[in-house]
Amino acid sequence: MNSYFPRTGKLIGVISILVILLSSLWLIWIGETNIRYSGDHKGTMPLWNKWIPIIVGILLIRFLPFQRNKYNPLQHFDPKSIIIQIVVLILCGSLFTIGLLFVNFQGMAFQLWFMISKITLLLFTPLILFLFYRSNPKQQQSKPIKSTVSIKWYWPFIVIIIWVYLNFFSVFSTPFVSMGITDPAMLIVTLLVGFLINSLLEELFYRVWLQTRLELILGTWPAILLTSLLWASWHIAVHGSGQWNVDMATVITNHGIVGLFLGYLWARYRSVWVIIIVHGLINAHPQQLLEILFN
DSSP states (O other): OOOSOHHHHHHHHHHHHHHHHHHHHHHHHHTOOEEEOOSSSOOEEEHHHHHHHHHHHHHHHHHSOOSOSSOOTTTTSOHHHHHHHHHHHHHHHHHHHHHHHSOOOOHHHHHHHHHHHHHIIIIIHHHHHHHHHHTOTTSOOOOOOOOSSOOOTTHHHHHHHHHHIIIIISTTOOOOOOOOOOOHHHHHHHHHHHIIIIIIHHIIIIIIIIIHHHHHHHOHHHHHHHHHHHHHHTTHHHHOOSOHHHHHHHHHHHHHHHHHHHHHHHHHHOOHHHHHHHHHHHHSOHHHHHHHHHO
16 A cells, blocks of 8 residues: 655655654753653653663564554545545644643643643544544545454554563563552542543544554655654643753653554554553553552
8 A cells, every 4th residue: 555645754754753863862962861751740760761662562563463464444535535634633633732832721720721622622623524524425435455464363462461561560661650549439530531531532533543544645654753743742741841842852752752652553453452552551550550459
């Protein structure tokens, strides 16, 4: 499956790689190699501890059997419609980032603004857009293509298991910080809401809706790279320290790299639950889940 604009895709891919590479080198140059890994507290970890599980995960995805060989569920849609949808989705993602960066809200007011803007821009607006095109009788429907590779369902879960071990239980693990909620019911509700608002909604918008369409226009890796940077950008608002240059470089070298892993999982396996599970584990440390089970 060829992209509509391969040259543009290559250019965007090269620029995106340079942005990630230069951000990483600059943080190393200024000695800011301990990065924040959560918006809930100010804990830090070495950036390479974040990179190693991701790099191993990407290599596993590349060399283990995969589900869909050059498969895109939207490849029979009208190119003009796809381009229009991409423009609207990128505008929604950009407005979400800008809206978080330039408001003066703090505490609960910011949390409320965050939820309203996320649901409005990343869920309601795209759904209205898709319903408009679905109601158009001239719009061609997607025709799934059978995979040319015979694969067992457990291959992506092998990737997840190895990544979980490296990311949470090895020498490279992300430090665990308890949420401090002692009521099990309240903890479960908090995790569930976070899962729906963050893991589920973000993966639907950035990977399933946006990246899938960008792959048709730009190619697989340029789409993954561009989507990862857009997804990373809004985290400046919740991971920021007040230094814009450091904050921007930090989210690019942290969430930008994580986005490559999530995007590649989606591009190779086309399983939405795989990327939602990974995103959910990133947001809720497995030890947090163990606290619920054993306390």
